[in-house]
Amino acid sequence: MVRGKLLIVASAILFLVASVASAYTPGVPTGLAGAPGEDTCANCHDNLNNGPGSATITAPSQYSAGETIEVTVDVSHVGQEKWGFTLTALDDSNNPVGDFVVTDAERTQLDIDGGNGRQYMMHTEPGTDTGVLDSSPGWTFQWVAPAARPAVTFYLAALAANDAQGTNGDYTYTATHTSSQLETGLAEPDVTTWGRMKSLYR
Numbered sequence: 001m002v003r004g005k006l007l008i009v010a011s012a013i014l015f016l017v018a019s020v021a022s023a024y025t026p027g028v029p030t031g032l033a034g035a036p037g038e039d040t041c042a043n044c045h046d047n048l049n050n051g052p053g054s055a056t057i058t059a060p061s062q063y064s065a066g067e068t069i070e071v072t073v074d075v076s077h078v079g080q081e082k083w084g085f086t087l088t089a090l091d092d093s094n095n096p097v098g099d100f101v102v103t104d105a106e107r108t109q110l111d112i113d114g115g116n117g118r119q120y121m122m123h124t125e126p127g128t129d130t131g132v133l134d135s136s137p138g139w140t141f142q143w144v145a146p147a148a149r150p151a152v153t154f155y156l157a158a159l160a161a162n163d164a165q166g167t168n169g170d171y172t173y174t175a176t177h178t179s180s181q182l183e184t185g186l187a188e189p190d191v192t193t194w195g196r197m198k199s200l201y202r
Contacts, residue, residue: 028086028122030113034174035155036094041084042172045159053077055158055173057087062182063145063152068101069179071121071143076135077160077171083129083136084159086122089143091150098152101142108139130163151180 034040042048058072073085091097096118100110107127111120121141129136136158145152154177162169 026125027109027111028084028120030086030111030118030120032157033086033088033120033155034157034176035088035090035118038155040157040172040174041086041159042157045161045167045170045172047171049173051077051160051171051173053080053160053171053173055085055156055175057154057156057175057177059143059154059177059179061179063179064182065145065147065149067145068142069145070140071154072138072140073121073156073158074136074138075158075160075173077173078134080160080162080171081131081133082159082161082163083132084123084127084161085139085156086120087154087156088118088120089152089154090118091152097150098146099144101144103141104139108141128161136160145181149181151178153178 028041031038032040032043040048053076055073055075058074060069063069071087073087075083075085089096089098089100096116100119100121102108102110102121105124107124108121109124111122112118113120121139123139127139143152143154156175156177158173158175160171160173161167
């Protein structure tokens, strides 16, 4: 009877360990994008920017008020074969800015921190691309700019994992990208007769 109870307890422990090891595969807890005041995936996976790989954010350097822009995230590390990311967008005061839009629901998802309102784009379980070697296929989504004129900084923490049980041998990479809003206050053209005459001799 005691032996049976021990087997049940041992099985429960193994299940718990396996669950913890893969707990973040469907997504990432909020607050781990490496933004000011945040941790990163290295909080569990170690090796923060301590490897031969890299993470990148591709987005325009400028945007117009209310514009919807495309954002792409990539991570690479030779020999790794499982991938993940989390990304947020903040203004100069570290407040959330704009709105993310999921365009590939199979591979990306959106989560919001109820405490500070920060939005986080992140991978889904199929979006970890398990078995794809050396470089992730990348994740693409949209960001809708606000009507105001703040600069926005995208903060990214990306994971290059080895798909083994546990977190040993995993690498975390961070990146940032800043976009500013286009200035629209152009000088009015001189449409007077004198203005037209001056333009002929420039």
